[in-house]
Amino acid sequence: MSQPESKSPSPRLADELARLEEIVRKLEADDVELDAALALFEEGVARLRAARERLADAELKVQAVLEQAGGDIRFTKLDG
Amino acid sequence: MTLSLPLNLPSPADHVWSVAQLSNAVKQLIDGSFMPIWVRGEVVQCKVWSSGHWYFTLRDKRSQMKCCLWKLNAARAGKPPADGTEVFVLGKPCLYEDKGEFQFIVQRIIPTAGLGRQQQELERARLALQQDGLFDPTRKRKLPPYATTLALVTSRDGAAVHDVVTVTRKRWPCARVLVIGARVQGDGAVEGLVRALTLVNRLPDIDVCIIGRGGGGREDLAAFNSEAVCRALAAVRVPTISAVGHEIDISLTDLVADLRAATPSAAAELAVADRRDVVRSLDDLSVRLASGLTGRTRVAAERLARTGDRLEASMSEILTRMRHAVERPAAQLEALSPLRVLGRGYAVAMDLDGRVLKRLADFPEDRVFQLHVSDGRVRARVE
Numbered sequence: 410m411s412q413p414e415s416k417s418p419s420p421r422l423a424d425e426l427a428r429l430e431e432i433v434r435k436l437e438a439d440d441v442e443l444d445a446a447l448a449l450f451e452e453g454v455a456r457l458r459a460a461r462e463r464l465a466d467a468e469l470k471v472q473a474v475l476e477q478a479g480g481d482i483r484f485t486k487l488d489g
Numbered sequence: 490m491t492l493s494l495p496l497n498l499p500s501p502a503d504h505v506w507s508v509a510q511l512s513n514a515v516k517q518l519i520d521g522s523f524m525p526i527w528v529r530g531e532v533v534q535c536k537v538w539s540s541g542h543w544y545f546t547l548r549d550k551r552s553q554m555k556c557c558l559w560k561l562n563a564a565r566a567g568k569p570p571a572d573g574t575e576v577f578v579l580g581k582p583c584l585y586e587d588k589g590e591f592q593f594i595v596q597r598i599i600p601t602a603g604l605g606r607q608q609q610e611l612e613r614a615r616l617a618l619q620q621d622g623l624f625d626p627t628r629k630r631k632l633p634p635y636a637t638t639l640a641l642v643t644s645r646d647g648a649a650v651h652d653v654v655t656v657t658r659k660r661w662p663c664a665r666v667l668v669i670g671a672r673v674q675g676d677g678a679v680e681g682l683v684r685a686l687t688l689v690n691r692l693p694d695i696d697v698c699i700i701g702r703g704g705g706g707r708e709d710l711a712a713f714n715s716e717a718v719c720r721a722l723a724a725v726r727v728p729t730i731s732a733v734g735h736e737i738d739i740s741l742t743d744l745v746a747d748l749r750a751a752t753p754s755a756a757a758e759l760a761v762a763d764r765r766d767v768v769r770s771l772d773d774l775s776v777r778l779a780s781g782l783t784g785r786t787r788v789a790a791e792r793l794a795r796t797g798d799r800l801e802a803s804m805s806e807i808l809t810r811m812r813h814a815v816e817r818p819a820a821q822l823e824a825l826s827p828l829r830v831l832g833r834g835y836a837v838a839m840d841l842d843g844r845v846l847k848r849l850a851d852f853p854e855d856r857v858f859q860l861h862v863s864d865g866r867v868r869a870r871v872e
Contacts (some may be wrong), residue, residue, distance in 0.1 A: 416716065420638055422635050423633055423635040423636075423637065425824070426517045426770070429771075429774050429778075430514065433774055433778055436785055443789040445563075446785040446789075447782070450778060453774075457775055457778065460771055461768075462721060464764055464768060467663030468663075469657060469658040469662045469666065470664075471665075472665070472666070472668065473667075474668065474688060476688055477838075482691060482692070486705060487650070
């Protein structure tokens, strides 16, 4: 089975976790306004939920990378 | 004369080993006792059979042993060595049970002269790479903490793919493993590895690149010692791990890569986080998020309370100032009030309309008027 090269549609998990760390650090500091704190909290909860779902539903994707004669790159599913 | 028989002859009921049983037992003993080892000797009578297998004798001044090189390994060995060629052979001893003969099963054969050339080439490449700073510890990059896309440069058919996939699936199943296939030994391996490493730089979103091999013999590291492969590896734009597969032999790719792993499995463990650790981190973040908000709310409540106190104090101060502002003019007014004069015993005469009567002409006879005193009015008549 072949499929075209595609970019990951969702933000990278590393970025998600880094943003979560940032949110928590900001909340733990005392210099953020209450309204901003509430907004950060809501964002943090949403990101936590998304990260958990992502980890729970994940299935490893294994693909072979093939370079076509014209230089195009194709990804072919591999049974790992 | 009678024939005397030795005592303790076995009876049919006793256990007696068969030749095959003993051969098999010895074979098990030998097979289990040796890892692949290098042996140096002189080749004699090398015969290439139609099956493709090579059979020869290896000898030195004191001993000799029969050697066998199976077809697959023979294909990589080049031409059969002439009589008297001194070689290094890598292999394991075993027992050929059918003939009860001790044999050395050879995996790799290298003329000692050829090895000298390989060693010289390795040293030249090492120096060239070192002079260009490719081993410099300061250019080593750190692996990203949560790599999700791995590029794996290895043989499509080798064990490395299976090993990396197995470990990654267990530790970090949300990952994506992209396998860029290349020969890892033999003809074309260098070119294939360079091409594969170049291709890695064209792939989007790669976090880590692993170059390695699995399950091969430890002797064939030539491609991983190639200067071209090392330079291509150094040019990979993401952190790299070299996993060529042996603790003892260090290849040049091990020195150039950002990290070295003993095996492809170990490389995968280095490359990806463990999901269980991340779940624990998420739990921790969850707790910190909640307590962060609680703490922030408490701070806001305290600030609100402080603001209320300050507001109250300000209001009180304002009221005091206003009271003072009002009281001062009132006192001044009071001091000027004619009523204060009346208090001292004076009276003011006014007509019935409240006009002040100041002159004698204002008091004709029989005029009724009012006298205002300090605490009220008195009606009066002029006589």
